[in-house]
Amino acid sequence: MLLLHGGRADGPEPPPALNLPALRMRPFAAAVNRAVRGRDVLIAEVRYRHRGWNGASADAARDAESALVRLREQAGPVPVVLVGHSMGGRAALAAAGDPAVRGVVALAPWCPTGEPVDHLGGRRLYLLHDESDRVTSARASWDFVRRARAAGADAAGIPMPTGGHAMLRGAQLWHRRAAELTAALLSHG
Template sequence: MAGAPDTARAAVVLLHGGRADGLAPPPRLNLPALRMRPFGAAVIRTRRERNLLLATVRYRCRGWNGSQADAARDAHEALDELAVRAPDLPVVLVGHSMGGRAALLTGGHHAVRGIVALAPWCPPDEPVAQLRNRTVALLHDPHDRITSADDTWALGARARQSGARVHEFAMPRGGHTMIHGARHWHRLTASLVAAIVDGAP
């Protein structure tokens, strides 16, 4: 966790990707978690957001694991812990792939102001009612071969009908790993986080 809870004006919580199934803990060299570091750095570099608390959720399991939804459970527990350490601090969730799914599913937590979901995993039957009155930014490359951009846009449409403020961004490249054109992904994410924290439309 970077930053001081007593001086922060908002918190950004990073949720990395994983697997559909996997009960083992993430490895010590966790590439999905490393991929999120430049996003955190970009958010912190944003001039208007120097007073941000930056945190990363550590999953107990590598996988989502069906109805166990382990990543979402870990995210919710992390938000509860953060709310105890820094009461009333608004939170923006930034999640990639499985982490994007976890962010969207836990977006109804009372501390969450908004979500930035990067190439999220959005099954067709995923609930969206919890996103009411939240700002949701969805970034996806239509050429992604791991998760479906069409599923992401469909979830966005359903979330909008449920009262979420949804913004969709079709990224010109990057695929699922977001490596090609990475600076665009990083800068846009940082700008969106700043806008959510500032309450900008």
């Protein structure tokens, strides 16, 4: 499993040493670790070169793709689940065309209008979003789910009852739901 934390729309500088978006993903890693206890599952995180998406450069997506290549070099042809928050959710969805990717769990993802979906045919996608999120749009996530389904993805939008963008209110529910979905993807594809 690869974790992809959030970031900014624009930020060519490297992430700071104390990277709060990356730290926010640690409880998700711990929850997945508990959910797959006793199974041979590697949990890793993508290290971004830049703090932001950076327009057409799509730096976070390129970093996710590079991480998938490195994972394949180290672990061989293993199935991978991508778990990403916000910009990391966008990067996970962009990188999901890689043949190793079994599925994506996108948490309050950033899904701009017109984001490509044709590469997602045959992939399982779960987009979790609190409709009161004021940073990224739940409506844009549900639109992405509809378009991904039309492209052949097995996609589901999962409304979350609380949490906002940072997923702090009701955090345990977010952690548990993401862990359950990730474990299911790793078990059944």
